[in-house]
Amino acid sequence: MPHHSASQSAASSSPKQTCLDDLRQRILAMDIAPGADLDETALSAHYGVSRTPLREVLQRLGGEGYVTLSENRGAKVASMDLAQMRSFFQTAPMVYASTARLAAENRSPGQIAILKEVQSSFATAVASTDAAEMALHNHRFHAEIGEMAGNAYLSPSLRRLLIDHTRLGQMFYRAEDETDRTAIATASAQHDQMIDAIEGQDPARAVTITLAHWDLSRDRIERFVRPAPLPLDPTEPQEAANAL
Amino acid sequence: MPHHSASQSAASSSPKQTCLDDLRQRILAMDIAPGADLDETALSAHYGVSRTPLREVLQRLGGEGYVTLSENRGAKVASMDLAQMRSFFQTAPMVYASTARLAAENRSPGQIAILKEVQSSFATAVASTDAAEMALHNHRFHAEIGEMAGNAYLSPSLRRLLIDHTRLGQMFYRAEDETDRTAIATASAQHDQMIDAIEGQDPARAVTITLAHWDLSRDRIERFVRPAPLPLDPTEPQEAANAL
DNA sequence: GCGCGACAGATTGTATACATGTTGTGCGCA
DNA sequence: TGCGCACAACATGTATACAATCTGTCGCGC
Numbered sequence: 001m002p003h004h005s006a007s008q009s010a011a012s013s014s015p016k017q018t019c020l021d022d023l024r025q026r027i028l029a030m031d032i033a034p035g036a037d038l039d040e041t042a043l044s045a046h047y048g049v050s051r052t053p054l055r056e057v058l059q060r061l062g063g064e065g066y067v068t069l070s071e072n073r074g075a076k077v078a079s080m081d082l083a084q085m086r087s088f089f090q091t092a093p094m095v096y097a098s099t100a101r102l103a104a105e106n107r108s109p110g111q112i113a114i115l116k117e118v119q120s121s122f123a124t125a126v127a128s129t130d131a132a133e134m135a136l137h138n139h140r141f142h143a144e145i146g147e148m149a150g151n152a153y154l155s156p157s158l159r160r161l162l163i164d165h166t167r168l169g170q171m172f173y174r175a176e177d178e179t180d181r182t183a184i185a186t187a188s189a190q191h192d193q194m195i196d197a198i199e200g201q202d203p204a205r206a207v208t209i210t211l212a213h214w215d216l217s218r219d220r221i222e223r224f225v226r227p228a229p230l231p232l233d234p235t236e237p238q239e240a241a242n243a244l
Numbered sequence: 245m246p247h248h249s250a251s252q253s254a255a256s257s258s259p260k261q262t263c264l265d266d267l268r269q270r271i272l273a274m275d276i277a278p279g280a281d282l283d284e285t286a287l288s289a290h291y292g293v294s295r296t297p298l299r300e301v302l303q304r305l306g307g308e309g310y311v312t313l314s315e316n317r318g319a320k321v322a323s324m325d326l327a328q329m330r331s332f333f334q335t336a337p338m339v340y341a342s343t344a345r346l347a348a349e350n351r352s353p354g355q356i357a358i359l360k361e362v363q364s365s366f367a368t369a370v371a372s373t374d375a376a377e378m379a380l381h382n383h384r385f386h387a388e389i390g391e392m393a394g395n396a397y398l399s400p401s402l403r404r405l406l407i408d409h410t411r412l413g414q415m416f417y418r419a420e421d422e423t424d425r426t427a428i429a430t431a432s433a434q435h436d437q438m439i440d441a442i443e444g445q446d447p448a449r450a451v452t453i454t455l456a457h458w459d460l461s462r463d464r465i466e467r468f469v470r471p472a473p474l475p476l477d478p479t480e481p482q483e484a485a486n487a488l
Numbered sequence: 489g490c491g492c493g494a495c496a497g498a499t500t501g502t503a504t505a506c507a508t509g510t511t512g513t514g515c516g517c518a
Numbered sequence: 519t520g521c522g523c524a525c526a527a528c529a530t531g532t533a534t535a536c537a538a539t540c541t542g543t544c545g546c547g548c
Contacts, residue, residue, distance in 0.1 A: 014501095016501085039529080041529075049502080051503085051504090051530090052296060052502060052503065052504090053502060055300060055530090055531090056299060056300060056303050056501095059300050059303035059304050059307070060306070062304070063303070063304060063306060065396075065400065072508085072509055072529085073510080073529090073530080074530065084396055084397075087395040087398070088397055091395055091398050092397070094338070094342065095397070095398075098338065150331070151334065151335055152309075152404065153331055153335040153339070153404050153405050153408075154335050154339075154401055156400035156401050156404050157339075157397055157399075157400050160396065160397050160400050161397050164397075258531095260532090283499080284500070285498095285500095293532080293533090294532060294533045294534075295500090295533085295534090296533065296534090297531070299500090299501090300531095315500090315539095316501075316538090316540065317499090317500080318499070318500065
């Protein structure tokens with residue numbers, strides 16, 4: 001079996017780093033399902049590293065919240081049970097808003113440049129309707145805002161949130177109907193507004209836009225979790241029922 | 245050199261687990277200073293494990309925020325520079341308050357029992373004026389409230405905050421004058437009140453007490469960072485200057 | 489005398505072999 | 519036929535040997 005090449009540009013880093021990055025990406029893209037076991041032997045063969053560095057990678061992914069480790073029972077991809085969903089919706093707006101505020105206060109010009117580039121990649125993915133790429137670039141976008149915030153005490157929670165948000169977002173970006181496509185366009189426009197607010201060091205506006213962005217995302221996710229009921233009158237278009 | 249035995253009861257766990265727990269404890273107690281390098285060979289000899297599991301322990305501590313890892317340059321104990329202090333003070337009240345609210349909402353009876361036991365140990369340490377034990381039991385107390393909150397997205401930040409709060413607290417608990425001793429007694433009383441509020445499922449009260457607890461702690465820490473100036477009139481007692 | 493480059497020691501990173509523990513299977517027995 | 523125990527196959531945990539990288543020092547040349 002040939003090695004699974006990382007889809008990103010990442011050029012010439014060590015095989016261990018490649019493995020780390022690729023596993024993160026595959027988990028985010030739900031290429032590896034939540035709850036799946038990660039077999040050390042298989043993965044080490046796959047990435048062409050021995051088990052020793054691979055296990056270190058897993059330990060690290062464990063620390064970042066991508067996987068859960070249990071003694072003598074290996075690593076599993078972090079699950080996304082419904083009990084956690086409640087926590088997710090409770091916690092996300094607070095952490096996102098705080099991060100946006102801090103990013104607007106502390107951002108450096110170099111970081112603005114990076115953020116714009118990431119957003120450009122995101123827009124490209126949107127144009128090409130590549131769901132996985134959208135979700136991944138959206139992840140990078142928000143992770144970069146986390147970097148700007150420069151708060152070592154807040155970022156661990158932000159990272160944990162973004163993992164599951166990205167995985168949930170796969171469903172969002174994969175959607176095909178017109179309403180969803182509009183929502184994605186809105187989300188992209190909000191990214192541009194966020195860049196503006198952060199670049200202009202306007203914390204209040206950055207928070208406002210971020211919360212609007214969150215509301216949009218939350219609505220889409222909830223719509224997915226609780227999908228449109230079948231129309232009571234089968235002759236009526238489903239869109240109407242969905243609008244409730 | 246004999247093995248550094250873990251001071252806690254932890255009985256018969258594996259040497260690797262002992263190593264993990266002991267390193268955490270020593271970092272929290274500032275027995276290993278912030279910024280100190282951790283030598284793999286020396287530590288593996290010290291704990292009687294080989295470098296392989298020791299490195300996994302370090303990876304894990306890295307994920308938890310106890311140490312920072314850099315490529316080909318080993319592990320260092322997480323530093324506590326002044327740039328981060330600002331973030332610490334900004335972030336702590338929000339995270340602590342949110343955690344307290346959730347703990348009051350979600351706590352289970354079994355967890356209440358644990359919390360009371362931890363608080364009992366804390367009170368014992370206070371009575372015996374053992375600074376390191378106070379700080380460690382205080383850590384466990386707040387970590388247990390984090391468990392009660394049961395929010396996987398908030399707890400990473402809480403854990404990161406508690407690490408540095410405990411390290412800063414070493415100074416607090418070590419203090420010797422009457423004012424500080426009163427503050428410690430107040431802190432302990434607040435713990436009892438927090439248990440009450442959480443047990444009674446009163447989120448608002450839990451938050452109020454938690455914020456008061458934070459304010460007390462913050463004042464003590466600031467007092468330490470900006471110590472009392474030498475009295476302009478050397479004949480006057482130093483306490484007066486401190487009161488400003 | 490100062491700076492630069494090469495070497496040596498030390499430290500980290502990786503691979504492989506082996507030990508330990510877990511899990512599934514099949515046989516025997518009630 | 520159903521339950522339980524033993525064993526085998528497999529996966530994880532650990533140790534040791536080796537490779538690669540970094541760091542400090544010495545010596546050479548400018």
